Amino acid sequence: MHFVPMPAVLMLASTQLTHLAPIDIAILLLYFAMVIFIGFYVKGATNTSEQFFLAGREMTAWIAGLSFVSANLGSLELMGWAGAAYQYGILATHWYWIGAIPAMLFLSIVMMPFYYISKTHSVPGYLQLRFGESARALSGACFAFMTLLMAGVDMYAMAVVMQVVLGWDINFSMWVSAVTVGAYVMLGGLRSAIINEVLQFVLIWAGAALIPILGLIEAGGWTNLKAQVIARVGDPAYMHMWSTTGSFQSNPMGVHWTGIVFGLGFVISFGYWTTDFLVVQRVLSANSLRAARMAPIIGSAFKMFVPFFVILPGLLALVLLKDPSGHLMQLYPEGSDMVLHHGAHSFNQVLPLMMVRYLGPGLLGLGITALMAGFMSGMAGNVSAFSTVWTYDIYGAYINKKASDSHYVFMGRLSTVLGMATAIGTAYLVRHAASIMDYVQQLFSFFIAPLFGTVIMGMLWKRATKAGGFWGLLAGTVASVSMWEMVRIDKANIRFMILQPHASPETIVRVQAMAENLYRALWSWCICVLVTVVVSYMTKPRPESELTGLVYGATVIPHDGTTSLFQRPAFWAVVVIVVLFALNLWLW
């Protein structure tokens, strides 16, 4: 959901931004020493498959919740969205608020009981219980393939960022991060990954929160910042979240509110937060149903404040960053002539530039460590999710069904190492074929919207059949790829996706890639649901007795043990929704 296009030429033309002092390196080494220690320390507690792949389902709501939100808080995303805020203004906040919070709450209140009480080990595992082997095979194979590619992209992106910011050799960064991540995930499995994600979460807050604080002091407060941004760009739309989304032409992103509400707020966001196993796996590690339901709510509360250190620095950069001559600095798109040939900085460099502006020795080390932790956490998330899906849904389901539990743990460790090796290969592939990175980042968007259609139909509609689930998933995925190809061949074709066949060339130019993604996801979801319904009515339904624990209406949801209002997940979900509503009104 949160992939911001960051081409492989990312920042290559720029010169090194800064260098680390010995004190910064000390902080970096402290972090590396700790993550390796954690890997060895938790190895003794990962002897069974349940412990290795689901952290023994022993995590409290807070740990599962922080890990849940942290798995999504990768550095590629932080840097990309800070750049998007510079480019599109406060509209970028939608991807953190309506594009995340409602879906996280929906996962908690509606979907989590089914994931949890079905005792599934993975999302493809749930599809197997609900729709049979073919749906699991399709989703498991696609997911395993994509996670490895994404781990490679994370690795390469980190190496490039470290080269540009610190002048580090790309090979050095890739191998150090790969060996570190591979070691601690192989040793400690999901438990190790979760501990490191919690550490990364704290590091990111500690390393990044100082930038907006100092930025606001320098800008003279929020009111002055707003006035300065509007004066600089000459467009009040930069500081409004909703009031300019009544038409495609009146906001910098070229997006309509229908795309934000239905495409982003419903399909993409719900698809990512409720069916992407990388994040759902964290919640499945919770130690009780109540903890599993509270975890996404805790995550959503923290997610709501991430724009403070992602979006705000992008806005601050618009009015505070200056070039050596003292004039306001102008940033440019990745791959533009100014970036490639004239040494200008790109949008995606906003966060490192702001770090260098405010953070001296020590603090800079903390910020760089936070960025590295974010990248490594992203890699670890992908590799641990791959290892689980490979072992449970591919190897254990089709290759070796009757092995011992210890054999599956061995296979989990082995697939972690092989997965990491494949990710390294992907990183080198991306290095030598820049366009691959764009394709890889699109892969998730092809698959995640239809997958949400299949899972939600499976959970909420008893009549959905095995054939309906499989063909719906396949049709939605094919439709998504087809729409993407259609626009790639001729961008003018986007007018059909936004339901404006007579749209002017100006409107077509205005619609940005992010807006296009919203409509592609929306239509692929609709096609998935439509095909699921039609095929289900044409095929024989499963007896209701087989659907217990899997489908709403055929399952008695067990009481989660809450005794007071303040213990109830629904109460805290309402609190989060009210705050979200108030924040949106404030920035309307």
Added chain:
Amino acid sequence: MSVSHPQPDAPHPHAVDSSTERPLSIWFFVGVLMLGCGLIILGQGIYEFWHPGITVLANLHPAFWWGLLMTLFGGFYSIHFRPGKG
């Protein structure tokens, strides 16, 4: 690999609060990391009182105050979740 069937009412066999009952809790790791980083940054912040930094707003001594905050946060977590504490 077989997948166990739903047992909605069964308590989980490993339902342990890992944040308090394990020899080294996750929060202890958080505390130690923050304490270590905090002390390093605090030391740099004190040094910068005599050798001011060149970053924007260095006159506000962000390294000192941020380092102090992290040290207090990390110290509290390290002590509160220290190994062996009941």
